[in-house]
Amino acid sequence: MSLKIHRIPAFRDNYFWLFHQDGASGATVVDPGDAEPVLRALATLGLQLDAILATHHHPDHIGGIPALSNLGQIPVYGPYSNKIPFVTHPLADGDRVEFGGLVFQVIAVPGHTLDHLAYYMSTDIDRPVVFCGDTLFAGGCGRLFEGTPQQMLESLKKIASLDSRTLIYCAHEYTQANLEFASVVEPGNTALTQRRRQVDLLRANGTPTIPTDLATELKTNPFLRCNLPEVIRSAKLRDGSTNFDASEANVFRVIRSWKDKFQPGSRPP
Ligand SMILES: [Zn+2]
Known part of the structure; x- marks a missing residue:
């Protein structure tokens, strides 16, 4: 079928x-x-x-x-x-x-x-x-x-x-801005760097980036990676508290609220 x-x-x-x-x-x-x-x-x-x-x-x-x-x-x-x-x-x-x-x-x-x-x-x-x-x-x-x-x-x-x-x-073409934020959260993620370059090229030509696939998201989407060291480290820096709760749910909370305030061109925390 x-x-x-x-x-x-x-x-x-x-x-x-x-x-x-x-x-x-x-x-x-x-x-x-x-x-x-x-x-x-x-x-x-x-x-x-x-x-x-x-x-x-x-x-x-x-x-x-x-x-x-x-x-x-x-x-x-x-x-x-x-x-x-x-x-x-x-x-x-x-x-x-x-x-x-x-x-x-x-x-x-x-x-x-x-x-x-x-x-x-x-x-x-x-x-x-x-x-x-x-x-x-x-x-x-x-x-x-x-x-x-x-x-x-x-x-x-x-x-x-x-x-x-x-x-x-x-339901939205948000990929380019999302990957800009993702790169701030995971600057050491080479799969993400490559993906961002590809998506920037696609968007420069007005080409859609959706559908994506799950394997790509698992490698490059920080919201699916809240249990990984670099994401935890970035969330901790962003949060700034000495007794940072590194649970996946709290890392997700910090990253999500960070993204809410993120402006293109922002720098790492
Ligand atoms: Zn909605």
């Missing part, structure tokens, strides 16, 4: 994802924050919309759902949450859900928001894929708007434990 995934760029740096089985005309859209670019993509590709999938309730992920679902009573799958009133098929951790013959596993990943879900598919395709919204980004992770650092760390670990060949379809 072959899965086709099309990127729909929207707003400043969002990607909506449109997928279908190769040869099938019915497609599913993930996180349509705006209806217009989805309708254009469907027309260009000669596809019809069969289902809508949401990862979490932020407007840039769900804003287009009312207009799209009204087209033909299209089912809307997403978290059980009063913040997405138009979900017709509420989902929760451990559910399995099928779109056009493609079966996805639902994984709860609270942290960025409390209702956040990721959708993972690993069977019958060459490489597993995950649609993870604003949880794991290429070179980074989502901000903590609702959850605790511990929750987000556990959510990221769920994604990190998937097949390392998994293609990561996140």
Whole structure:
């Protein structure tokens, strides 16, 4: 079986994802924050919309759902949450859900928001894929708007434990800025230095850097590396306390709040 995934760029740096089985005309859209670019993509590709999938309730992920679902009573799958009133098929951790013959596993990943879900598919395709919204980004992770650092760390670990060949379809093109921050946290990481150079070249040409893959993230994304010496050392320096708590959750907390304040061009602590 072959899965086709099309990127729909929207707003400043969002990607909506449109997928279908190769040869099938019915497609599913993930996180349509705006209806217009989805309708254009469907027309260009000669596809019809069969289902809508949401990862979490932020407007840039769900804003287009009312207009799209009204087209033909299209089912809307997403978290059980009063913040997405138009979900017709509420989902929760451990559910399995099928779109056009493609079966996805639902994984709860609270942290960025409390209702956040990721959708993972690993069977019958060459490489597993995950649609993870604003949880794991290429070179980074989502901000903590609702959850605790511990929750987000556990959510990221769920994604990190998937097949390392998994293609990561996140919802924003943040890679370049994320890797700049990552390089400050891990200046000694040569895989990261190489990746940053590649991504800078891609972005100079306006080329997307998503999807990324899990193996690359495990080697270069500091938020998946909070148990490693250089990340711990940087977090400790940043934190500045004499009795630094070097637990993974605390290292993650320090790195995440550091990133919140990070400005391009910042120097190591
Ligand atoms: Zn969000």
